[in-house]
Amino acid sequence: MIFDLHSHSNYSDGILSPAALMSRAKANGVTVLALTDHDTIAGLRDAQQAADENDLVLIPGIEFSSQWGKIGVHIVGLGIATESDVLASAIVEQRQSRLSRAQAIAERLAKLGFIGALEGAQRFAGDALVGRPHFARHLVDIGAVRQPQDAFKKFLGTGKPADVKYQWPDIHQIIAWIHAAGGQAVLAHPLKYQLTRTKMRGLISDFAAAGGDALEVISGQQSHADTDALARLATEHHLSASCGSDFHMPNQSWQELGNFGRLPAHCHPVWRRLGFTA
Numbered sequence: 001m002i003f004d005l006h007s008h009s010n011y012s013d014g015i016l017s018p019a020a021l022m023s024r025a026k027a028n029g030v031t032v033l034a035l036t037d038h039d040t041i042a043g044l045r046d047a048q049q050a051a052d053e054n055d056l057v058l059i060p061g062i063e064f065s066s067q068w069g070k071i072g073v074h075i076v077g078l079g080i081a082t083e084s085d086v087l088a089s090a091i092v093e094q095r096q097s098r099l100s101r102a103q104a105i106a107e108r109l110a111k112l113g114f115i116g117a118l119e120g121a122q123r124f125a126g127d128a129l130v131g132r133p134h135f136a137r138h139l140v141d142i143g144a145v146r147q148p149q150d151a152f153k154k155f156l157g158t159g160k161p162a163d164v165k166y167q168w169p170d171i172h173q174i175i176a177w178i179h180a181a182g183g184q185a186v187l188a189h190p191l192k193y194q195l196t197r198t199k200m201r202g203l204i205s206d207f208a209a210a211g212g213d214a215l216e217v218i219s220g221q222q223s224h225a226d227t228d229a230l231a232r233l234a235t236e237h238h239l240s241a242s243c244g245s246d247f248h249m250p251n252q253s254w255q256e257l258g259n260f261g262r263l264p265a266h267c268h269p270v271w272r273r274l275g276f277t278a
């Protein structure tokens, strides 16, 4: 069995519909796929139907944004009960965090003389929640900057006047939500946070102490050395091991469905906690 336990559809920032995602997973030889869209479970119904049609096993999942000190981290929930009330209100709360940030960005822009930026940005977001790229497009549209990247350089980027950080729930809160929904909490792509070795250990140890269940030992294509180091850290902290592509779209070979190495033999795969015996 080939497990890919981290992927995105167009219900968050992925490109493919859940159905197209499932066909692609199947074509790539994946047998068990977790759909883990950012802060939403809205794609899981379509995904389940497509999984049935493609004879694939779907693990219902979600990827929550969280915060460890000042550092933004992602925690994946696997095997969540989609009907959970706790999960439903958690998703509303995450949505509110994104909205509050968008409002704060708009207030900063108003102080700079750009009135109505939230409404302007919303036009580019359509049904999606407003994010910085939408503000950037609005600023281009009103002639404040020439290109979206200039909007980041002048206004929206780190340290610039309309730079507003998210306030995400801490790792305890996220783990509690996932557990309340009967899921396994997995610390996602630990290498992506660009931490020093000491900080990385600190994060993994805090995650384990907070009741986290697994570490994403493999996230897309990475070196054997990285895989071995993460596998050792997982074992050391009594965490299970997960693996996933973090697929968002075609033509990104380093994040292709099912296209990554195998977990080292000494790992305890997180799928055993989900009832698979492989």
Ligand code: MN
Binding pocket: 008, 013, 038, 248
């Ligand atoms: Mn993403």
Ligand code: MN
Binding pocket: 063, 074, 188, 189
């Ligand atoms: Mn992520």
Ligand code: MN
Binding pocket: 006, 007, 008, 063, 246
């Ligand atoms: Mn992801």
